[in-house]
Amino acid sequence: MRRMLYSPKVAPYIFVLPFVLTLAIFWVSPLIKSFIMSTQDIIPGSVTNVGLANFERLIGDRLFYVALGNSMKYMIFTLFLLIPIPLLLAVLINSKLGSDRIKAVFKSVMFIPALTSVVVAGIVFRLIFSESPTALMNQIVGAFGIEPVKWLKNSETGFMALLTVASWRWTGVNILYFLAGLQAIPNDYYEAADLDGANAWQKFWHVTVPQIKPTLVFVVTISVYGGLAMFLESFMLWGGNNSPQNIGLTIVGYLYRQGIEKNDLGYASAVGVVLLIIVLAINIPQLIATGTFKKEER
Amino acid sequence: MKLKKFATAALAAGMATLALTACNTATPDAETTAEGSMITQEAVEGATELELWTFVELHAQFYTEMAEIWNEENPDKKVQIAVNVLPYDDMHNKLQIALTSGQGAPDISDIEAGKFPQFTQGTPALMDLTEAAAPYRDDIVEARLDLFSKDDALYGLDFHVGATVAFYNTELLEAAGIDYTTIKTWDDYQEAGAEYFEKTGKYLGTVDTSAAWQEGLLLAQLGGEYFTEDGKVNVNSPEMIEALTILKGLQDANAAAVPPGGQPDTEEAFGAYNNGDFAAAVMPFWFTSRYLAYMPDFAEKIAIAPPPTVENPVNISVGGGGTGTAVMKDGENAELAAEFIAWAKLGTEGNISTWELLGFDPLNTEVWADQEITHNPENKFVKYFQNNPFEPLLEIQDSIGHLESFTNGSMPSVNNLLNTQTLNDIFENDVPIEDALNQAQSDLQNELGE
Numbered sequence: 116m117r118r119m120l121y122s123p124k125v126a127p128y129i130f131v132l133p134f135v136l137t138l139a140i141f142w143v144s145p146l147i148k149s150f151i152m153s154t155q156d157i158i159p160g161s162v163t164n165v166g167l168a169n170f171e172r173l174i175g176d177r178l179f180y181v182a183l184g185n186s187m188k189y190m191i192f193t194l195f196l197l198i199p200i201p202l203l204l205a206v207l208i209n210s211k212l213g214s215d216r217i218k219a220v221f222k223s224v225m226f227i228p229a230l231t232s233v234v235v236a237g238i239v240f241r242l243i244f245s246e247s248p249t250a251l252m253n254q255i256v257g258a259f260g261i262e263p264v265k266w267l268k269n270s271e272t273g274f275m276a277l278l279t280v281a282s283w284r285w286t287g288v289n290i291l292y293f294l295a296g297l298q299a300i301p302n303d304y305y306e307a308a309d310l311d312g313a314n315a316w317q318k319f320w321h322v323t324v325p326q327i328k329p330t331l332v333f334v335v336t337i338s339v340y341g342g343l344a345m346f347l348e349s350f351m352l353w354g355g356n357n358s359p360q361n362i363g364l365t366i367v368g369y370l371y372r373q374g375i376e377k378n379d380l381g382y383a384s385a386v387g388v389v390l391l392i393i394v395l396a397i398n399i400p401q402l403i404a405t406g407t408f409k410k411e412e413r
Numbered sequence: 414m415k416l417k418k419f420a421t422a423a424l425a426a427g428m429a430t431l432a433l434t435a436c437n438t439a440t441p442d443a444e445t446t447a448e449g450s451m452i453t454q455e456a457v458e459g460a461t462e463l464e465l466w467t468f469v470e471l472h473a474q475f476y477t478e479m480a481e482i483w484n485e486e487n488p489d490k491k492v493q494i495a496v497n498v499l500p501y502d503d504m505h506n507k508l509q510i511a512l513t514s515g516q517g518a519p520d521i522s523d524i525e526a527g528k529f530p531q532f533t534q535g536t537p538a539l540m541d542l543t544e545a546a547a548p549y550r551d552d553i554v555e556a557r558l559d560l561f562s563k564d565d566a567l568y569g570l571d572f573h574v575g576a577t578v579a580f581y582n583t584e585l586l587e588a589a590g591i592d593y594t595t596i597k598t599w600d601d602y603q604e605a606g607a608e609y610f611e612k613t614g615k616y617l618g619t620v621d622t623s624a625a626w627q628e629g630l631l632l633a634q635l636g637g638e639y640f641t642e643d644g645k646v647n648v649n650s651p652e653m654i655e656a657l658t659i660l661k662g663l664q665d666a667n668a669a670a671v672p673p674g675g676q677p678d679t680e681e682a683f684g685a686y687n688n689g690d691f692a693a694a695v696m697p698f699w700f701t702s703r704y705l706a707y708m709p710d711f712a713e714k715i716a717i718a719p720p721p722t723v724e725n726p727v728n729i730s731v732g733g734g735g736t737g738t739a740v741m742k743d744g745e746n747a748e749l750a751a752e753f754i755a756w757a758k759l760g761t762e763g764n765i766s767t768w769e770l771l772g773f774d775p776l777n778t779e780v781w782a783d784q785e786i787t788h789n790p791e792n793k794f795v796k797y798f799q800n801n802p803f804e805p806l807l808e809i810q811d812s813i814g815h816l817e818s819f820t821n822g823s824m825p826s827v828n829n830l831l832n833t834q835t836l837n838d839i840f841e842n843d844v845p846i847e848d849a850l851n852q853a854q855s856d857l858q859n860e861l862g863e
Contacts, residue, residue: 158534158535159512159513159534159535159536159537159538160535160536160537161535161536168862172859172860172862175859176856176859176860177855177856177859178856178860245681246673247673247681247684265841268837268841355502356502357829357832357833358833359622359623359675359833359834359837359841360833360834360837360838360842361833361834372829375506375509375510376502376505376506376825376829377531377825377826377829378509378513378531378532378534380513
């Protein structure tokens with residue numbers, strides 16, 4: 116035992132064993148199970164193999180495309196909102212502008228939404244965007260003489276509400292990612308740039324951005340996945356999984372509806388498999404293009 | 414340099430896990446502790462403990478009170494009920510997961526009628542209650558047992574008939590010079606509504622986008638169904654088109670509008686009713702309990718009447734909604750649980766309590782005719798409503814229909830699509846009725862793989 120622990124060949128494997136086991140038990144085995152279940156028709160007490168029938172159903176299922184479209188749209192919009200804005204804010208916080216104490220408060224305040232329960236936040240946002248004339252948003256637009264809006268019943272306004280929740284919730288988290296990246300950039304680079312006479316924009320574009328590329332890649336990767344796998348925000352904003360005209364239906368929402376609400380786990384697994392394929396189809400080319408898989412240069 | 418990069422990545426990854434676990438763990442806790450609640454009967458010596466799940470807090474009170482009476486009558490097989498009250502969606506989803514995984518299910522559970530068919534798919538995990546129900550069966554409205562039956566096995570016992578009736582706010586209507594007793598047909602209803610709107614600028618009735626109570630009623634009156642005889646989806650049938658044409662007519666004549674919340678039985682709609690924005694509701698009988706709980710100011714102002722009908726209706730009314738109480742067959746005390754539930758829900762005492770405590774129209778129609786019970790001046794429902802609630806019920810007693818569709822395993826899908834998509838299309842976005850229904854038909858055929 117002792118010899119094994121001290122052996123440079125075996126010890127590393129023992130150290131990574133807990134992680135490998137967790138991965139195998141909680142990730143890989145459900146993944147394989149999902150693939151198997153996606154080819155089955157599962158009703159309590161009987162499981163039949165149906166081959167690719169679930170996928171054929173999926174191809175003809177209009178609501179699945181609605182869900183797919185919503186998730187895609189959400190993912191793209193969150194990429195546009197939740198990468199540039201937090202990056203800018205992080206650069207501001209990291210700069211020499213303003214007092215450190217105020218910036219520390221700002222940083223914590225921005226992070227609070229990530230710590231609150233989405234359940235509570237969802238209810239608050241639902242009330243803010245309620246259709247009654249006394250709801251906050253309707254009072255705000257009312258001040259400009261606009262009639263009360265049924266925010267959560269129209270596709271555009273409902274989507275706006277969803278993006279508001281997302282921005283509110285994730286801006287702070289992304290700021291922290293970027294801050295961590297920014298603080299790892301050695302000051303020497305900026306000093307060298309100053310000596311060369313670079314202006315603020317040039318420093319940002321030629322020093323900051325290349326240096327935080329690993330962080331950027333990481334944030335984009337999880338944002339793509341997070342956007343496509345979004346469920347809870349929509350579930351909470353509409354007080355359930357069934358928004359009017361399915362304007363808030365996402366892929367995972369559809370998976371939940373079929374698997375849990377309608378007890379069709381085979382079909383739901385097929386939805387899950389398709390989601391996995393889509394996420395990989397976006398993330399892998401993106402990671403290859405940004406050079407993540409290349410060996411690190413020395 | 415390399416070390417720094419590594420540190421950055423590690424930090425970022427660390428924070429990511431932190432953020433993810435924070436949001437993952439926070440959610441279920443908040444739900445179960447904030448919204449669920451446990452109601453346990455006082456400790457009974459030598460009793461068998463039975464766990465029960467429900468989504469209506471009032472039901473919990475009913476079960477614990479019934480358990481006390483049962484224990485007095487059956488000292489040799491006492492029960493102690495622990496009721497877990499959970500939100501509607503949560504409860505059904507949790508039960509589904511517990512039954513699928515074979516772990517953590519209660520002994521007894523309430524299952525709402527709209528969700529019931531999916532629990533009887535395949536080999537149901539629910540116990541056949543035919544035997545337990547046998548002693549009471551003769552006096553019970555059979556259609557309400559059929560609703561929870563499949564292949565000659567009875568899986569759930571209901572609380573009520575849920576006959577759809579009309580509720581009118583007589584104070585508001587009288588102020589506008591409208592006499593609700595003259596409203597017999599949907600045409601009358603539309604005319605009265607238009608007149609009411611002209612005089613007050615407010616609406617008489619509702620057209621709903623998140624529930625299909627009125628569609629169910631109209632289908633029963635027109636003799637239609639959501640499915641063909643061999644169980645295939647048929648939501649663009651002539652009856653369905655006619656039903657929605659009638660409702661759309663109400664909306665076009667300003668006799669009805671979409672209420673906040675999309676249907677009367679929502680918190681938002683109770684607010685609108687309390688504001689006097691709507692003067693009538695065509696809802697199942699159990700809506701009585703909502704008046705008492707959420708609209709106390711209208712005491713003695715609400716009258717109950719038979720629902721508006723089409724010309725020569727097949728049935729005047731229909732049973733709407735319902736809650737089947739089911740016993741899990743793998744439960745340790747399934748036999749005792751079944752005996753208790755059958756007694757509580759079908760026996761005379763239970764049926765009287767159902768009315769007195771919950772304000773439902775009980776399954777045992779003997780109770781309907783018992784003046785001592787129905788006209789008890791101390792009863793809070795008798796006190797609240799302007800006329801005696803059983804008057805309209807007795808009037809339509811022989812014409813309360815039942816849709817076969819409600820027992821079809823695909824009914825949850827139909828409900829889901831109507832209440833999210835189709836009714837919104839028709840009443841909010843003015844999509845032509847036939848187009849919306851054809852779309853629904855093809856969506857459902859695809860989804861169900863027909």
